[in-house]
Amino acid sequence: MRDFLPADVRKREYVIGIIKEVYESYGFEPLETPAVENLETLMGKYGEEGNQLIFKILKRGEKLDQSLDSLGGLGSKEPSGSEGTLTSKTFETSKTSQTDLSDLALRYDLTVPLARVVAHHRNDLPKFFKRYQIQPVWRADRPARGRFREFYQCDVDAIGSTSVVVEAEVIAAATEILARLGFRDVAVLLNHRDVLFGILEASSVPPEKHTDALTALDKLDKIGPAGVAEELIARGVFKFDEASAFVELVRSKVQFQAFPVRDVPTNEKELRQENYENNLFHLGEFEKVLEQSEAGQHGIQELRKLFELIGSESSARVSFHPSLARGLSYYTGTIIEFGLDNNDFSGSIGGGGRYDGLIGMFGKEQIPACGFSLGLERILVVMEERGMFPTEIADSTPADLMVTIWSEETIAESLKLAADLRSAGLRVTVYPEPDKFGKQMKYADQINVPYVAVLGETEIVEGKVTLKNMKTGEQETIDRDQLVQAVSHKL
């Protein structure tokens, strides 16, 4: 886990600020949930591996004593002397004790807390609840490069409607955020759970092999067509020639030219239009392939509506990607993934989709939902690598100006000057004690303030102040009441 020093915080807040502003312009509202949830709310929602990765909080006081007592009790029932069973006994103790010794846990994602909130606060929320949430989550992973055990998620979800309008708006908002952050190579991949089912039906994969087939297929971008075919055979889904045909079918995706939006402005519009038509054409081709599958037909229809709503104006390159499954998660409809064409380390920078089945797990009512999560930490890493932060964020300073202190006797004058400058809207720091002039300037240099207001004995007597530009070294002595104007003008 990391400390964020001021320069880090400023960059994070810049990105988060834009995310919030765009989501709010789409009518999404902020929600915050506590870091700590009941353990039972989280257990069983993220699969067996997820259960292990949840940070669990130790019970306290009497409850802890009771749990330890009952664990001890279990232990004493073991026949003594049977040393051979020690390992398996330990293992079982540990499995039970994790939930016996703990009653609370750290938030693992923002989706399960949302489902809990929607189920519990149903009457306090509007019929369609559009919320965004930007908060940290915790996972007890072994930390790897660029992965941390505490990291922020930026989620946006629209609850209550099955309409594809929701998907269109979620995609438009995320696209706008990335455009405003300065990304010019955003690629959006779209698929539909029913298209995946349709493909399996059309290829006569028996239902009991669906999970195996999708698990293999989801790796297409990582291990390539040959790798997927191999895995399909190993998992007993297909024989050799069937496997290749299956992979070919899915792999055939829209082939188009990538268009760097800013670099080729002349034919940008044309390329977008071509891309749009390619997608519709490709959906049509797939519709024929999935003719016999009702689910497949439905998936294609939904995607076609979505592509039509997105249209040809999006600043991102949107494409139909029939192998996209996003790890067999809880998606029930549209599946969305955002990536970067020129990404230096591969992987998505956001993803989401429709999940109409999750909220029902927390309440009586089944409520449809569609959500999207932006990968804040990835976005920050790429922006750093590409030097995408605006100068005022990248070269951030704690203040616009520092006021010096001449002596014990002139402290009050320096504080008054600082107060005046602040009421005029400047960010002003005061050197905290009377000190040698050289030391004060050295500190101003260290904290990188652009201006220093020197308030010496002469200046005070004459009602003046010496303004020093720290970059050029220039300085000028001016009337005190002209200082605000002089600095504001230069900043």
Place this chain on the structure above:
Amino acid sequence: MRDFLPADVRKREYVIGIIKEVYESYGFEPLETPAVENLETLMGKYGEEGNQLIFKILKRGEKLDQSLDSLGGLGSKEPSGSEGTLTSKTFETSKTSQTDLSDLALRYDLTVPLARVVAHHRNDLPKFFKRYQIQPVWRADRPARGRFREFYQCDVDAIGSTSVVVEAEVIAAATEILARLGFRDVAVLLNHRDVLFGILEASSVPPEKHTDALTALDKLDKIGPAGVAEELIARGVFKFDEASAFVELVRSKVQFQAFPVRDVPTNEKELRQENYENNLFHLGEFEKVLEQSEAGQHGIQELRKLFELIGSESSARVSFHPSLARGLSYYTGTIIEFGLDNNDFSGSIGGGGRYDGLIGMFGKEQIPACGFSLGLERILVVMEERGMFPTEIADSTPADLMVTIWSEETIAESLKLAADLRSAGLRVTVYPEPDKFGKQMKYADQINVPYVAVLGETEIVEGKVTLKNMKTGEQETIDRDQLVQAVSHKL
């Protein structure tokens, strides 16, 4: 622990926004630390009670197995059949096991993480480090009214200088925040650790009774002079008549008229000046009383400097309060408390002081520091009770305008209109699906949007839109390109 629904989040963000803005205008920089710290970083820093209130995170995997094994091992050494010792055994198991079963813990305050950061990142930080930090902390308290187990702290600290300039700036910043939030009855109490020592010296309290005496004295505002005298006697600090004299000495504080800043503008300046002079006079009186105490003299001198720097211009009523000890915490110099005169439930809304000894606990170097913590949760409760939120925050809406959807065929038109309005800076939500007109208006009412743009078949054909004012019910059909102007004008 609480969920914050959108209306709550907006209020919290409004207050936090002002706090950040003011702290930044004083040159304080943002710092963020992880929610999870090593358990050993926190243990022993908050006293015995604090140790118990720290949320501890269960060890994971092999480490947990090993800890459980060694706990089991300890248990098996007990002679069997000795059931009488069960309780004490359990007790001891629980005491050891808390630290045996846990390696990480949730942040308990923002000061210890700051001290850790300063000690560990010394070379990445400027010589004087001025930081603010606004993040949640967690305490395993039994929840009481207005207290929660997850709550935000808003801390500001200046590291590296012993100068009283730091105290003056911290107090000025907090005063400005509260003034900008609209508080008109802020009372600032100031004392100094050395004044408390001086009082004990002057009253011939032996060093081994200092803690007892201060513990009793700190309760003056809660249990009154008679209560304190009683407790001093019970604790064996004083005999009866000594106790009364002691309490009288400390209790004699500046008596002045409270001045409600906005209500009596005519003599506000006079009252402030009178208050200022009263404080200086009162410090002079105390200086005489503490003549024999070197510590006492030093404390008075520091406070006099501080009062002079604050001057008579502060919008808060600042006063010398010689019984203020703030729970015998780690303060080594100035002690600061902020309260409200008309506070409906008593208690401070912020406090702090100088603590020159804490950071040294984490590194080789002893580094002076002065900090202040604003009670965000209290401030929010009082602002709610007093109705202090500006209308645009109190009556917040998810959007400035909602766009209706007429039919499946016109969805794209509605999305386009929404996009146009957003590029013009409006917050716009779209009803997510084709639906009966009445239902769409009912939803607009539910989410409290001030305007609805109705885009029906006729409007689309004619390039127009019907703008409905939800408060007055008025509606007018206007050209589409006039909509932005019409709405912006009215908002």
